[in-house]
Amino acid sequence: MGKERVTVIDIARAAGVSKSTVSLVLQASPLVNEATRAKVNAAIRELGYVYNRGAANLRQSNAKSKIIGIVVNDLTNSFFAELAVGVDMVVQSAGYVQFLANTGESVDRQREVIASMREHGISGLILSPARGTEAADLKSLVASGIPVVNVVRQVAGAKVSSLVSDNHAGTREAVRHLAGLGHHRIAFLGGFPDTAVFHERLQGYRDALSDMDLAVHGELVISSAPSRAGGVAAIERALLLRERPTAAVCFNDAVAFGVCDGLRAHRLDPGEDFAVIGFDDVIEAQTAVPALTTISVDPQGMGRRAAQLLLKQINAGKADAEAIVSSVRLVVRQSCGAATDKRERLSLL
Amino acid sequence: MGKERVTVIDIARAAGVSKSTVSLVLQASPLVNEATRAKVNAAIRELGYVYNRGAANLRQSNAKSKIIGIVVNDLTNSFFAELAVGVDMVVQSAGYVQFLANTGESVDRQREVIASMREHGISGLILSPARGTEAADLKSLVASGIPVVNVVRQVAGAKVSSLVSDNHAGTREAVRHLAGLGHHRIAFLGGFPDTAVFHERLQGYRDALSDMDLAVHGELVISSAPSRAGGVAAIERALLLRERPTAAVCFNDAVAFGVCDGLRAHRLDPGEDFAVIGFDDVIEAQTAVPALTTISVDPQGMGRRAAQLLLKQINAGKADAEAIVSSVRLVVRQSCGAATDKRERLSLL
DNA sequence: TGACAACTTTGGAACGTTCCAATTATCTAA
């Protein structure tokens, strides 16, 4: 069983050429004669040669390996899974390969995986930072000249490119839509208050309320884990209020689904008895019942754009950090009650 | 900044020792004196040295890199995302790093990513094969002595270890449970008929019907894509039958959620008007409304076990292939109507 | 004092590739 590694020298011997020629063939150099190329390729297939990128990489000290790293803070959230798929698409078609790691929101783990990736000589990194990541954590990475693109979350003070969605505009539009439908008591549900994303989305919510001359009630802002379970918990608390809200803008789609679940558990019909709007537009949003009205972020598209940005920086050698705010749009489906004519029933209940 | 790579020789010079000594320190060898070790470590920190695994790996020809590859056929399915998280856990704590790629059910893509991983010198591979993968596709990989563990799906004739769930027993138990609740017309919904998993689950369904002396109606087996959308499509077709089923065992949880959506679109209440059982027990199964009765497979646990199996083989040098069938169990929640006492209402509607 | 063991340290070769400068073979134009 092929214990011995087949090297470029074995190929050279088999094809009757020098190792240098084999190397040129491997790099698809135009310098080599067609006949020789064919001979060499035949030998390669014959002997089952496997290219050793480690060795190649060692020699071309500056030109980096064809690896790009992607580190996400919660792979079980389908938003990030789709983001990773988007990244994989463009990265792969550019001949790179993806190194994916999950930090589960742990900065320690994040430090470990990034260190490990550096040892393997990644040529770039796409990072959705764990909660609590600081600029100092990325310092040595950027100092070494490895391009980094932050996605979803920014890290204050870090000199890296970033690609985040327009959180402020997103919730703002959501609230305006709900207000336009006649809702006065609109809640903001879910999310951890110690993240920048939370504050941006909350601020959009507040600003929209002011714009529409609606009062801002602190009790209507209920934070929780940004997950389905967190959504259930948040709506539970909201329904305990003396004056219940009639609509909610949720931190993300996972929370929104949880809110729908929680409503149903109370025999309330999401989309009819209570309006719900999510954020992200994950793939299940359109097939769920009721279909979720949400702020579309297109995670796959975001992954693709992040990857393109990173590749651009890798090729440019040294581009300076750019911060891209990806625009979002409201996708109106059933869960906000606007698409159906059943809202009249509301008063009957 | 820091364009020049810091090497072991720079460290040696700075610490006033030889490169060999530095190497020993890096490997935490007990041979080196405490004082020297401290000096070297100080220099490492001082100069911001990054270990070059490529070079190390080149030298220790036989001992492999600390990379394990994981290739899944559909990362957007949260089952696989969780599987990957499970793998990551044990792999990471064993000091390995994970290379993750998504094939999106394409054998071509799968061939590419596996080739790429080999070039990077993975020391093992966990593979959930794309549909249509053949033993020949894995041949050269196993010939080169790289341990491979197949998960979820087997590849007929391939000499690799595998870890699959007990599909037959799973659906069998599900059908028995439904029959025990008094259902006679039980459908089998979703899944692609050209996979081994589909047949195993279908066979369990058929065998259970026979066991319970219920007739097997071909019309009640409706295949579709194994996704939420596929589930909607399948239940649509099922509801068009002259004699409708009253319960369904679904190919997986995604299909089951789709079935619930489809039922609601027809004003039927899953868990009350129609019993639904899924397969996999993805994380949303317990928080959904109604909570999904399902066959628990524990994707994270499966990932962990697969990783452990792989590491065992890597360490053993050359273990022979073992096929593990992971047992499953029925988790009864709301969607099958057994956990609630609302079934009596059914007749009132 | 010398012999021997235990502990530390070390220079060079090797891993598989790419790059460079140099070489050979082939062709073209004067």
Added chain:
DNA sequence: TTAGATAATTGGAACGTTCCAAAGTTGTCA
């Protein structure tokens, strides 16, 4: 014919690490 250009090939050095055999240090005991 020859000089020069063009095309194709090549040997050796280099990349950053680990391994090996060998060599320095100490310390102990007769």
